[in-house]
Amino acid sequence: MTGEGRELAVTHLAYLDAGSGSLIVQAVVGGVAGVAVAAKLYWRRLVARFRRQPTDQG
Amino acid sequence: MALPDTGLRDEPGSFRDPGNRVFHRAGEVLRGLDERSARDWRALAASDFFRDLLANGQVCGTQELFPTPVDVPWAAVLRHERVPFVSHPYEWSYGMLRDAALLHLEVLRAALAAGFTTKDGSAYNVQWRGARPVFIDVGSFEAARDGEPWAGYRQFCQTLLYPLLVQAHLGLDFQPFLRARIDGIEPDQMRRLFGGARRWRAGVLTHVHLHGAMQDRNAEASTSAVRAQLRAAGYSRELALATVRGLVKLVRRLDHRPGESHWSDYQRTCAYSVQDRQAKEHFVDRAVATMGPGRVLDLGANDGRYARIAARHADHVVAVEQDPAVVDALYRALRDEGERRILPLVMDLADPSPGGGWRGVERAAFAERAQADVVLALAVVHHLAIGRNVPLPEVLDQLAALTVTGGSVVVEFVHPEDPMARRLLANKPDGLFPDYRREAFESLLAARGRVVARTELPSGTRTLYQVVVGG
């Protein structure tokens, strides 16, 4: 009835994993040292994204 | 895979971890393990922390069967101690859920310190020996991998921590939430309940809001990728232990007591004279004593006075009561006495726990679990027959259905002239229950069993019966 678009959105959701966030948040609730780990994780993701960009284009 | 000709029955509530499964054979509770789970088990069995948990009674008694049975498709088979009565978290009181959470965290803490962890964090990992919680999911232990957070944290939040927050911070009974959703309350739903200033309540900002936001933001990332990233960023076992300590501290702070309710003060305010009470206690004591050991079900147990009398003779007593505050007070009293044979449960007899989960059998309905050698229905039939309009024959059918053949129903009939019955009748249109009479009640009893004892209480408006069902 709402067509294929909605169907796609629903299947897409089914493959997403709510567990990933549940893993990261545990670092944050683990105190100062944990926040540092979470910060490092995000920093590395950021750096990885910038590194990838030039090669993606080239 | 069921092999029916060997008398083997898979436990319908145990399929979520394909590596091991509970099954029943000849009255024994067994757990089959695949190769990998068998290796985990052997490491566990050799560890000191597990031995200590077993010795303290925090984990249910478990032994490996030697030689391994050859007629089952498993690499190893364990035999578990049988818990007296299987209950579900939505049948527990607040204090019970809180103690179950603390036990789960203590088991996890001990495991982490010894290089192990648990694969999940569900409230369903806990059962009861009387008023003492016991961790039953021995298949959940595995070696911890360095640098990995607890895989069970989300389940712990959804089935233990969030229900506690809902009740402690919002004053809502948690049981309906857990009964309606087998996987518990999701962070997204919790965020809606805890908007505005409520976000500042203990534990809410991190375990609810941050948790939900992190889930949304990382939904595209697979858990294995995130595990690798966390490891690379230096997540350590010390951090995992710090998280557990934080959770323990939070749960300890949530020491909420459900408020006083109508039934909380029943024994002090009830209409019984001392003589009535003594006669009733004596009758119940004699009736349970003649049945010998076994299971007693006390329906409408209130403060557990008669459950305690039954426990003098029975192996274990399941005390069912609709009022969560009353059950919580009873649980705390039993726990502080170190009682191991009386299990208090929250349940409305007019709306007993249905079957739940996959195919409606993953969590067995109350009627499937509850058959007892003696069923006590003391000063409760009028609440069902008048208060809830359940036809009297059906009330008695239900009492008989909960009793094993040859077992006893011990039932109190409150005459329509009794002050308490009059109060209930006053709320209903005149003449609505013409059959609520003693003669009608007695002929209904006679149709369902053999009345072996009867006594009038001295006040003259209540009669007690012991009926042997199917006898």
Ligand SMILES: C[S@@+](CC[C@H](N)C(=O)[O-])C[C@H]1O[C@@H](n2cnc3c(N)ncnc32)[C@H](O)[C@@H]1O
């Ligand atoms: C009059 S008291 C009797 C208590 C105890 N059995 C005795 O004989 O002293 C009735 C108790 O039954 C409980 N009760 C009433 N209706 C119930 C129902 N539908 N399901 C479970 N408990 C119920 C009440 O909460 C109350 O604690």
